Amino acid sequence: MRNKKMLALLLTGTIIAGTLTACSKADDKTTTMQEASQVMNMDLSSYSSKWSYNETYQAYVLENVVYCANPVDSTLQSMNIYVPAAYMNQDGSIKEDGSVKNSNGVTYTASNAPIVYSNGVWGYSEAKPGTIDDTTAEYVQSGYILVCVGSRGKESVNADGTYTGKAPEGLVDLKAGIRYLKSNNSKMAGDANKIISVGLSAGGAMSALLGTTGNSEDYNSYLEEIGAVMSETDDIYGTMAYCPITNLENSDITYEWMFSSDKDYSGNAGVNRRQNSNDSSNSGSSDKKGNMANGASSNKGAMANSNLTDEEKQAMRGNRNNGGSATAEETALNAFQLQLSSDLASMYPSYINSLNLGLTLGDDGRSGTYYESMMKVLSDALNSYLKSNYKTAKEKTDYIATLNEKGEWVNWDEKTETASITDLDKFVTNYLGRAKAVPGFDAIDSSAQENKLFGTDSTDLGHFSTSLAETLTKNDYSSLDGYDASAVSSFSSVLSDTELQERVALMNPFNYIGTKKESTISPYFRIRVGTQDADSAFATAFNLATALENQNIDVDYEMLWGQGHRVMETSGEFVKWIDEICNQK
DSSP states (O other): OOHHHHHHHHHTOOOOOOOOOOOOOOOOOOOOHHHHHHHTOOOGGGGGGGOEEETTTTEEEEEEEEOSSSOSOTTTSEEEEEEEGGGBOTTSOBOTTOEEEOTTSOEEETTTOOEEEEEOOOTTOOBOOOOOOTTTHHHHHTTOEEEEEOBOOTTOBOTTSOBOOOTTHHHHHHHHHHHHHHHTGGGSSSOTTSEEEEEETHHHHHHHHHHHSBTOGGGHHHHHHTTOOTTSOOOOSEEEEESOOOOGGGHHHHHHHHHTTOOEEOSSSOOOTTOOTTOGGGTTOOOTTSOOOTTOOOOTTSOOOTTOOHHHHHHHTOSTTSSSOSOOOOEEOOHHHHHHHHHHHHHHHHHHHHTOOSOOOOTTSSOSHHHHHHHHHHHHHHHHHHHHHOOSHHHHHHHHHHHTTTSOOEEEETTTTEEEEOOHHHHIIIIIOBOSOSSSSSOTTSOSHHHHHTOOSSOSOOOOOHHHHHHHHHSOOTTSTTOOHHHHHTTTTGGGOHHHHHHHHHTOGGGGSSSSOOOBOOSEEEEEEETTOOSSOTHHHHHHHHHHHTTTOEEEEEEETTOOSSOOOOTTHHHHHHHHHTTOO
């Protein structure tokens, strides 16, 4: 990365140490002079002749709007805008008296309609802006403006082979898009002061970052370089994060804290060892009456994912009991991985306690108010599922019995019909299963998605985790089976690479929550994660929600039983939340 960016970061203060699947890949291209002259105009009214009408969704459509003056790739650094027909005319002019009354009885106009800002980032890859479909049409039908935004990603490269989307460039693009909308607030329908960001997985992480790093000067040099509208702000009103894979430099210690009891890994998210094909919690299907039950995923009104491949859509469906194979081959961890897992897990208590969440974790990693709170979240998810899906005491008792087939890990009180989970290790080994090898995020051989994220302009792959580097440096693993001295040595530069550490810090929302860093945090957060999501430790989402709540942020956090790494919604609930936060008295 360029020195001027690092200088700007240093001037803004000391970095606080970190205590929807990928859209279809854009063709490599460089911006031509013709394109550059077109996108230099940041006035949305210059597109007035390019609006079209979509009869199916009764929306006016403006696509391929470039949101920065100096784009590296104008195909990626662009957005598609969808406006309810009631709000505007074909030429882009606004109908001041237009209004939409939605299914919740809330009426919006062209001046106060919220803007849903949907990114398609998956695996920190580049993403073209999505397009409206039957899923996201609910936003327009509810009276919102839908903006599907594209961004560069870890594999983005220009014609001369220079990588252009390594961290934090994708996040910078999304920030630039927000600034563009705000600069054109008077020229389009919708209220750019009511932007609601939404994303899944790495996109969920991007959404969380947008919600926590608003207006931070740490990103200014990056924004200036692509020609973002620097006279505007990039904070947002609401943040929706599904299964956010974030806090990357601490992801391996978090994952091993949760999964260290499991000595085998599948390579698949949401293994679900219970293998009961009659369990509707794993199918994402409706209940016996055909209604979407709690935790069942309709995906309606969730994300603009029309760019997804069939393979990526399959990944979004979650675990192997939801359209996957009946069994998953598992690989045993070798001696080096087992010891490294234990060592990384042992670091987690001190890390968690350093966050000052108001909860403490015992040195054994399985005691204290933090651990008890995590078990309560799991238990609440199971009880909510039982209440929504089973009517009789016998049905509930039978379901609990199937969970305990391989050994008891769910306590069941028949009198109160209440379940409780008190053993995280048994939950992991008997039900969830480990998906990732050790380490899973900053892989020893640099094969993880995140390793590509932290490459440089000239290098595709890079290590990034200081906690992992410290562990590998201070411990001697050379006698253990599976140890690769040459691969491990590649971590040696991580601890001394200040430029890398600064870039890593820019991708961690925790550096902007309750720290000395100045940013404008979104006042409303909604976070969802599933109990069958083994792509990441669900402690990450719990930690994020707790940290935000400690800063008096309004957080709607829930874990959903039986759901994997996917968008998970009871139909209409997300829209209801938007209506609630946008109509506060």
